[in-house]
Amino acid sequence: MASDESLPTLKILMIGPSGAGKSALLIRYCDDQFDSESSTATIGVDFKMKKLSVHGKAYRLNLLDTAGQERFRTLSNSYYRGAHGVILVYDISNRESFQAMERWFEEAESNAMPGAIMYLVGSKLDKTNNRMVQTEEGQRLAELHGCGFCEVSSKTRENVRKPFVEIVDSIVRDPKLLSASSRRTGTVNVGTGGGEGWGPRCSC
Amino acid sequence: MESLSDTKWDVLISGTGLQNSLLALALSRSNKKILHVDENEYYGGAEAAFSLQEVDEWVEKVSGDDPSNPFRNASLWKADAEALNGTPGLSFSRAYTLTLSPQIIYSKSKLLAQLVSSKVYRQLEFQAVGNWWMYDEDTNEFEPLRKLPTSREDVSQDKSLDNRAKRSLMKFLKFVIDYENQAETWESHADAGLEEFLSSQFKLSVNLRSAIAALTLSFEDPHDISVKWALPRIARHLTSIGVFGPGFGAVVPKWGGGAEISQVACRAGAVGGGVYVLGAGIKQSGMVTEDGKQLSQVHLSNGETVKTRRLVGGASHHELTNPKVVSKLISVVSSPLTSLFESSIEGSPLAAVSVVVITSFGTVEHKGQPYPIYIMVHSSETGECPANQCVLYATTMHTKYSKSALEEAVSHLLKSIEKGEGKLLYSLYYEQEQQASTDPTILPNASLDLAFNDEMLQAVENQWKSIVADDTGVGDAIFMQFEDREGMDNDDDDGDEGV
Numbered sequence: 001m002a003s004d005e006s007l008p009t010l011k012i013l014m015i016g017p018s019g020a021g022k023s024a025l026l027i028r029y030c031d032d033q034f035d036s037e038s039s040t041a042t043i044g045v046d047f048k049m050k051k052l053s054v055h056g057k058a059y060r061l062n063l064l065d066t067a068g069q070e071r072f073r074t075l076s077n078s079y080y081r082g083a084h085g086v087i088l089v090y091d092i093s094n095r096e097s098f099q100a101m102e103r104w105f106e107e108a109e110s111n112a113m114p115g116a117i118m119y120l121v122g123s124k125l126d127k128t129n130n131r132m133v134q135t136e137e138g139q140r141l142a143e144l145h146g147c148g149f150c151e152v153s154s155k156t157r158e159n160v161r162k163p164f165v166e167i168v169d170s171i172v173r174d175p176k177l178l179s180a181s182s183r184r185t186g187t188v189n190v191g192t193g194g195g196e197g198w199g200p201r202c203s204c
Numbered sequence: 205m206e207s208l209s210d211t212k213w214d215v216l217i218s219g220t221g222l223q224n225s226l227l228a229l230a231l232s233r234s235n236k237k238i239l240h241v242d243e244n245e246y247y248g249g250a251e252a253a254f255s256l257q258e259v260d261e262w263v264e265k266v267s268g269d270d271p272s273n274p275f276r277n278a279s280l281w282k283a284d285a286e287a288l289n290g291t292p293g294l295s296f297s298r299a300y301t302l303t304l305s306p307q308i309i310y311s312k313s314k315l316l317a318q319l320v321s322s323k324v325y326r327q328l329e330f331q332a333v334g335n336w337w338m339y340d341e342d343t344n345e346f347e348p349l350r351k352l353p354t355s356r357e358d359v360s361q362d363k364s365l366d367n368r369a370k371r372s373l374m375k376f377l378k379f380v381i382d383y384e385n386q387a388e389t390w391e392s393h394a395d396a397g398l399e400e401f402l403s404s405q406f407k408l409s410v411n412l413r414s415a416i417a418a419l420t421l422s423f424e425d426p427h428d429i430s431v432k433w434a435l436p437r438i439a440r441h442l443t444s445i446g447v448f449g450p451g452f453g454a455v456v457p458k459w460g461g462g463a464e465i466s467q468v469a470c471r472a473g474a475v476g477g478g479v480y481v482l483g484a485g486i487k488q489s490g491m492v493t494e495d496g497k498q499l500s501q502v503h504l505s506n507g508e509t510v511k512t513r514r515l516v517g518g519a520s521h522h523e524l525t526n527p528k529v530v531s532k533l534i535s536v537v538s539s540p541l542t543s544l545f546e547s548s549i550e551g552s553p554l555a556a557v558s559v560v561v562i563t564s565f566g567t568v569e570h571k572g573q574p575y576p577i578y579i580m581v582h583s584s585e586t587g588e589c590p591a592n593q594c595v596l597y598a599t600t601m602h603t604k605y606s607k608s609a610l611e612e613a614v615s616h617l618l619k620s621i622e623k624g625e626g627k628l629l630y631s632l633y634y635e636q637e638q639q640a641s642t643d644p645t646i647l648p649n650a651s652l653d654l655a656f657n658d659e660m661l662q663a664v665e666n667q668w669k670s671i672v673a674d675d676t677g678v679g680d681a682i683f684m685q686f687e688d689r690e691g692m693d694n695d696d697d698d699g700d701e702g703v
Contacts, residue, residue, distance in 0.1 A: 074481065
């Protein structure tokens with residue numbers, strides 16, 4: 001198997017209002033865990049790495065969570081840098097969270113790099129008894145923004161892979177998007193530095 | 205949604221400028237309950253970076269007369285389409301990230317080491333500060349722009365230097381990188397002017413003296429730079445070259461320098477559980493006693509009142525009797541100015557920033573501006589402007605003449621490169637004043653310096669220590685040293701059924 005480091009890395013962000021189920025989806029997809037008790041804001045999740053193969057080709061997904069900065073809408077511009085895809089999550093049992101999506105689309109479209117792929121997810125599909133947003137409404141909003149859509153349940157696992165597989169599929173179909181972030185001729189690696197410096201070498 | 209006042213905070217940090225954001229990063233694994241607010245709707249404080257539209261809003265605010273605001277007299281100029289005569293003009297607002305803090309970070313700065321050990325460097329992209337140039341019309345009217353020799357190779361290849369000059373220069377360079385061990389050479393001159401010292405002790409020509417003074421990035425007249433202040437800065441410059449690769453000694457983070465570090469540090473604070481609120485400054489604060497403990501009760505400008513054990517950044521600013529004031533001019537130019545970035549050194553990365561030091565230019569009336577002018581030229585690789593444009597960040601000491609001096613210096617420089625093809629598309633002028641704080645842990649100079657000053661890290665470390673020591677003592681914790689957060693490398697290889 002090729003070493004993971006050499007695989008192309010795709011950066012994908014999760015955004016959406018507090019309590020929409022972004023972290024639950026991320027943790028179910030990456031770790032196959034679900035904690036129905038945990039309703040508090042996410043602490044300690046910076047990003048998750050996951051390998052995913054689409055059409056027989058492997059990619060490393062770098063999945064970023066909002067770290068609670070969505071709560072007061074204080075996500076920074078830097079969060080969006082270099083993102084290939086943005087997954088926008090709302091809660092189908094919460095009308096308000098769906099109504100907020102227009103603003104989240106606006107924020108994503110103005111901050112992400114041009115051509116980044118958006119994907120809309122209605123979460124908590126297990127709560128159909130309390131459904132406040134119809135599937136067709138989500139579908140229509142997604143079409144309006146020309147992006148993919150599905151409903152998922154992190155609790156029952158229903159469709160949890162679908163948003164990730166589909167957004168990666170759209171990203172890798174766009175060679176321009178892939179190359180836009182890999183062009184890094186001028187980047188200085190400060191992590192492995194420790195060269196000699198001008199001084200010591202000049203023992204003239 | 206629960207309100208901020210339901211929590212008893214351990215630390216309230218006000219302001220997301222670089223120093224406070226680094227403190228939030230340092231505290232991000234401390235398990236303290238941290239509320240981090242900023243009166244502005246954006247991150248970065250005095251180190252913020254803006255789109256063009258955000259600049260418009262900022263200029264509105266800065267033209268007012270608010271003594272607590274270090275910025276003043278901001279004004280904007282945009283080229284009109286007709287005058288451009290077919291040259292493509294400005295792009296859309298968000299194609300630009302203009303930074304209030306185009307500071308360079310020397311490779312030897314502890315900041316880089318701490319961004320690495322705290323693991324946030326993975327969210328940053330660093331780019332090389334390549335060539336250093338000197339622009340001097342007094343010495344050479346027809347070719348005023350020349351590269352500063354900053355490496356041994358440069359010195360030996362420099363055709364403008366005769367062998368004697370080369371020997372003197374090498375002698376000085378060899379001394380300065382080891383100045384700490386050669387006190388006998390300089391200690392008796394510690395308070396003397398650098399100019400005089402270089403001339404009397406090393407017999408350097410006037411050209412070389414001003415080239416060496418330029419490396420200090422001092423705003424002062426070179427005659428007024430003291431030897432004891434200048435030597436560590438020159439040594440820092442020289443010993444930083446080559447640390448991360450050949451041909452350069454400093455870096456800048458892509459997308460607006462200090463602004464980007466602030467944002468990434470704040471995200472680390474949030475990942476650690478810190479709560480972030482923008483558009484909420486401190487209106488008023490006082491002490492209250494609760495359960496026998498002293499707490500700060502703070503009224504925020506968003507209407508909430510919170511209680512916190514520690515308050516950082518709540519102190520008011522006051523004016524210094526003789527504050528240092530600098531004038532800054534940010535210009536967007538319609539050319540990539542490629543020749544400024546080309547490197548003659550094998551294996552060096554493509555530089556994104558070049559430094560131009562202007563010592564003399566133009567006409568007699570600018571002799572009223574005796575101070576050097578520094579121009580940090582940022583290519584589009586910095587992400588701060590679209591391809592085929594450049595951003596010039598010019599800085600000089602504020603005087604009666606400084607605004608017109610900056611404008612004229614930029615225009616002279618543009619005429620001297622690429623046959624003058626670079627046209628001015630946009631410029632933002634403002635002044636920035638050094639401010640003292642009633643809080644001694646806040647550094648007055650931090651955002652004025654053109655190179656990141658490690659003193660800020662010492663200040664952050666002291667703040668961190670005193671906060672962490674509140675309950676348990678610092679213990680085993682090492683400042684800014686963290687393990688990677690669990691990243692979980694799982695495979696999702698089981699087929700392509702989703703596609």
